[in-house]
Amino acid sequence: MLCLENSDKLTWIQDDSKHVVNLRHGEGEDGTGIEFDGEVETDTESEEDEAKDKKTNKQRLRETGRASTLQSKKQEKDKEEKEEKEEDESKEEDNGSQQNRVSRRKNYQRKNRNGKKAREEGSQKKDRGKTAPNKDQKESENKEKKTTKRGKEGENKQKKGRKNSTSSASSNSSDEESLSEEELAMLKEQVEQKKKLISTMRNKPWRMVKKLSVLREAQDFVEKFEGALGKGKGKKLYAYKMMMAKKWVKFKRDFENFKTQCIPWEMKIKEVESHFGSSVASYFIFLRWMYGVNLVLFGLIFGLVIIPEVLMGMPYGSLPRKTVPRAEQATAMDFSVLWDFEGYIKYSALFYGYYNNQRTIGWLKYRLPMAYFMVGISVFGYSLMVVIRSMARNANESTADGDDNNFIFSWKMFTSWDYLIGNPETADNKFASITTSFKESIVDEQESNKDENIHLRRFLRVLANVLIICCLCGSGYLIYFVVKRSQTFSKMQNVGWYERNEVEIVMSLLGMFCPPLFETIAALENYHPRIGLKWQLGRIFALFLGNLYTFLLALMDDVNEKLAEEDVVKNITHWTLLGHHNSSAGNDSAVTPAPLDPADVPRGPCWETTVGIEFVRLTVSDILVTYITILVGDFIRACFVRFVNYCWCWDLEAGFPSYAEFDISGNVLGLVFNQGMIWMGSFYAPGLVGINVLRLLTSMYFQCWAVMSSNVPHARVFKASKSNNFYMGLLLLILFLSLLPVAYTIMSLPPSFDCGPFSGKKRMYDVIQETIELDFPLFVAKIFSYLANPGLIIPAILLMVLTIYYLNAVSKAYQRANAELKKKMQMQREEEKNKRNNKASTNPMLQDLEDLLTPSTKPESPPKQAEDKKTESPNGSSPARKPGRGEGLAGSPMAGGRGAAFTAPSPVFVTQPRTLGARAPYPGQPRPWGHPLGPVPGRGRGQPCYPRAAR
């Protein structure tokens, strides 16, 4: 009512307000001391209330209760009928709970009737009380739409009803002493049911009009008798709960959105994925992951090494190692020199040589050499941990998601469109991504369905592998041979340009021609593209290992040379310093000798910085080569194909050059090897990680743009495996390989005497011993010396190996159990399917047989049609829609499933006896539309337990 006076006259709201008003109204008028609680009330509380009020209310309750049971009988019946009709009609509403309710109601009514008949005979005036509410009820039932008028009427009637009942109660109160608590409980039950109906109303798939009318009925009922029972509805609590639930959902949604927004480049990657498939997207996800790892490494190195050194270390020019030598100073700022990372860059905090071997620096007493060493180790430690952890997580995910692959296509079909999409661009992307994902699944499906000559395939695969191994061995030998030759060349004088660069030329030629060759050979194998990609990755990886090997070999030669040189220089420096000291001391002993300018001090070659520079150069040139390749190979080619196509003698887009596909294997391997370089070089060039972070950042944008602008999707778009564990595996391998040389240099090469944080020590790791000895109490040093005892280390390693073995065995066992369970589930599903099939088809099968035996008897078809309807009706088709369905069947290609139905009888067959009689005089007739219907309908039954194996 309240709402009606407002400007909005919406009816849903009315219901609510009317309810409240009526409650209040009852409170005001009855004056019988009933407490109407619209407030929060738990069940126990209300029961207590009830007990209190029972005595005062008993009279009235009896009367109303009596009336209600009678009237409710009728009402319930009506409703049941209606509901049953409804159920027949729409067949979708067989909620288990509803049926329960109906049956329970029936039970109560039966009880009612039995208990009541005896009592009712005496009272005649009761009729008045009975009929009035009945009429009322009927009227309210008849109402369909509610207007303000009607609302008021309803209220009036309500009053009348109450009055009636109270008057009748006073008149025949003498008879009605025996209204038992049982009835009361029953009444309560009914009210509960109604309430339940109200609360579940929104879950019913009815038309709104019907919902409204049913709702009205139920609400009237509840209103009427709820008052009698002295129980509020707890509407406010409910509303509050609903509100909180909505708020919570909204909060969660916002939080999710926020989280996705926080993931960098998510939109970009999704866009790429929707056009190029998940395999290409997996590269970008890998790139993003790598960027994250590098960011952490960058933070570690910059925060703990470079920034402390810059802030607190000795400034530039204070020491020989921090100064550009006199000879180089003239050109130290030239761009060409800087581009080679010589000059000022070489003597900066980006490289190992710049750091001083002072134990502590600055007012913080920051132990820089120690920090340098620990950071160098923790870079590897963190990388290892992260890679392994993400591998483990991926493995977990892939096993968790792997089991429900029963409905791939159905889910794609029915749940892939997101109804929230309201933006045309997003919609375009979504269409593209749905199409791609369908294509991916189709490729998978075709792959699993491929019937093939298994021996030929096996032979071809072995042949391909032999060929590729030959290629690899050949190129490996070639590399070895070339490296050997270059070592002899390096000893000779006046060698030509070719001889000097032979190794590089051979390596790049190999890198250029081998991958396409492998791809060609891999075409023989005819693997699924996903597996093919893995093979391709593995093979190119093996090839590139050769690259790595030559690079490291050259580097080691360099280092050894430098080490030899160092010994010489060390003496010279020593003597120079000594000489300088002596000379100054000799000139005048009173004045302290003027210190030698740091730029003039002769210094060693500092092999660490050389190695660092080598890695930085390599990384930078790699970046440039990659970008230029993308620019020329993809973008310019795409432009050429696109614009020159108008004036060319053949179709460039479809013909020879066409557009480039995105080279997943090449890019992934590039990324992996680049990361290997970073890991190896970061110990000697702390600034390298910063360069790499920049590289990954730019290549994310650049490659995304290049892909979207100038590449075409693969001919066979395939789905990436759920976890990109293969990439991770490669990364782990590279990490391990790059750990080896670094560990070797740290453990077994002496550091340079005049540069770097460890200068003056015999080995780099001495810094730890030094710290332990000087900064820790004595017993710690003792403990460490015990721990370093081989007698302790070897058992520890053994223990670890054993643990790994054990865990591996356990995981194998789990895997087996998992597979077993999966198989069982599959079997169960099939069994269920079969059971259903058999249940539905035992009768029809017999009929089919009959039909087959006497195909010419036409008069049989009409009765059969009748039977069909019977067999169909439990399936839930409404009689009203029967003709429509028949039409649909006749028009649908499924009508052509007849041929299949004959090979293995199924319910399909039963639904179309009419068409059979009319159009198929003999059973072997081919399907009318040539519809390539597989063994779909009959299949489940024909091969009960091994549907997958049968392929």
Add this chain to the structure above:
Amino acid sequence: MDCTFFTRKEILRLHGRYYEMAPNVVPMDYTKDPDVKLPMQLIINMPELKENPFKERIVSSFSEDGEGSLSFNDFVDMFSVLSEMAPRELKAIYAFKIYDFNTDNFICKADLEKTLNKLTREELTAEEITLVCEKVIEEADMDGDGKLGFADFENMISKAPDFLSTFHIRI
């Protein structure tokens, strides 16, 4: 209010949207119980539905006369079912109706083909479409009648992980 998943405010807002579409037809006053319906053309141009490939189907599954014109009741009903508060079973029922193009209470191959063409903007080849349709039927058809009844559909959809999140319109 008990018939939908909306609060009073939301219903008022919905009515605002409904009114906006045809201000001269839709009354603000429902006291006289007018019988007003908006044609499908107006409804499917709502930004919430405009990009949806199944918009015609959605609207006509919720319209009482099956022609696609919606009274305000139907309108509210539609968004109530598509709201995120609606339970899975209810959504499944209407999803079934939506994907059942020829309204024969079964999703048959023709329906599947239509669905697929709408989803992919007809970018798949004929063989691919046939393959997919066959696979769908093979996966989801539990009673072996070569088409999906509601039981099949519900069984399938009840296991789908993201049905609830996708079959949902926020308004």
